Amino acid sequence: MITFLSGGTGTPKLLRGFQEILDEREISVIVNTAEDMWLTGNHLSPDVDTVIYLFAGLLDTAKWWGIRDDTYITHDFLQKLGIEEFIAVGDRDRAVHAARGEMLRSGMTLTASTRVLCRRLGLRATVLPMTDAEVTTYVRTADAQMHFQEYWVKHRGSVEISGVERVCRDAPEATPEVLSAIEESDAVIIGPSNPVTSVSPILECAGVREALKKQRVIAISPFIGDTPVSGPAAALMRAFGLEPTSAGTFRLYEDFLDIFVQDVRDPVEIDGTLRLDTLMINRGKSLHLAKNLMALLAR
Template sequence: MTRVTLLAGGVGGAKMAEGLAALPGVDLTVIGNVADDDEFHGLWVSPDIDTLSYSLAGLIDRRQGWGVADEGHRALEVLARLGQDCWMSLGDRDFGLHIWRTMRRMRGDRPSVIAADAARALGVGPRIVLPTDDRVQTRVRTDAGWLSFQEYFVREKCAPEIRELRLDGIEAARPTPEALAAIAEAEAIVIAPSNPLVSIAPILAVPGIAEGLRQARVPRIAVSPFIAGKVVKGPADRMMAALGLRADAVGVAERYAGLADVLVIDDLDSAHSAAIAARGLHPECRPILMRDQGDKQRLAAEVLEIARMLAAREEVA
């Protein structure tokens, strides 16, 4: 078995997790983003962790990429009738998980234990661990002021121009022992093709996580979320451009310099290879679009093959 640790958030992260989990001989641990978490209708909701859990359990709504398939929204209809603001779409079975999670949190259980118990109950094989048990939340500053990430992403549909990002609570956050162990014990570390700013950066910002990656003496492979200068899903390209960052594979390389050895980019971005190498990462060109399970497994297998080649070179050296 090859111990693989994946840093992931959002739909792209869940797809990468599905691909790795389907490969024989892979012992997978996923460190998921918790900075998208927020409270709705008195319940604590963990969108990225739930997307990972639902995807790996085979329960995800494939059409929209999040939530549970074949879902109803009767609870939300009642809340709307009672005058509640219901822009955050939560399905009936999804509500069940949020109720249970909130009950456990109110009881004082560690969020990491809650996430692990939920994944186990849903039938998830890989381990899903949290980077921190503390409350860390992404905030987005627009011309209208500060918004929570879900307000920006869901309610405003990513329309406002971004002026600034911040992570509330990061100064006091402590890494979980599970996350630190997942990095220290990994034989390969993969950064998923997730949004570098709001999915991966909050994980890396937790004290000890980025340091663990820098010190790791195992292959570290990042996968770009960009294809020909555009992301497949989500606002990463617009967010990076709005903040004055390069919104392409080179911009991703700049974010992960010192944290990854290789950046896997799409064949359509091969012209960026020299610029990526100049940032200290070795570029590997592959078709990275994950349209179905076959694509997910193929890309995951190619990422691990790159990791094995890196490890072999280290042994020779």
């Protein structure tokens, strides 16, 4: 079994390749939940849902979020009724959020509700929220603290930020399911997800770093030079106190890392790293990278 640490875009692109070379029952994905939020009475878990939709064959891979060919009747009618949602949620996507919200309100954990959704959507892979505790990523602006979703979706990352904060009632703990997935894996792969908002929240869950130190871990940089392959990673890395490059990413992971992969075009030099083509612009590129990583693991 291979376990992946995932956010909502970079790692799912890699998972698309691994789907073609592994039995999905041999794949476990530990997913960031620090971008979760309640919206109009429903519970969004955007990174979890992206991974679920990928394995269910529903994901809109043009956007890498939401359900392919979804409609927006409810969203549009809510606006007519004066309910402004800064995230445009599709109707079938909203049904998943509503189902999860009902399960959470009934007392189910996020792990249990995710398991139910996966079963009902026919998944064979295992999808695990990083924790059952409520953890939220906020960014600091000149005026206030802002939820990451508001920063990235509503403002398109255009707001100047000075810090990144994780807010939670108690220190988050990894679930037993998460720790078992790491411990029982043949290897752990950290895909090219955002190091600050996608991967770090997982690493901050009690027990995760310790478990990773006992495993074989491969991580893929999301940077080429000082430019992230996608998303607001550069601004977030600076606000987090890290250099917005592969070198900064490497420093974040180096205490448990066995192999660090940089893109062949990355001008940043780090001793002992491996160079591969990591730009997964289509399914073929995702498959090629997955095959190269499997060859590494077979050595």
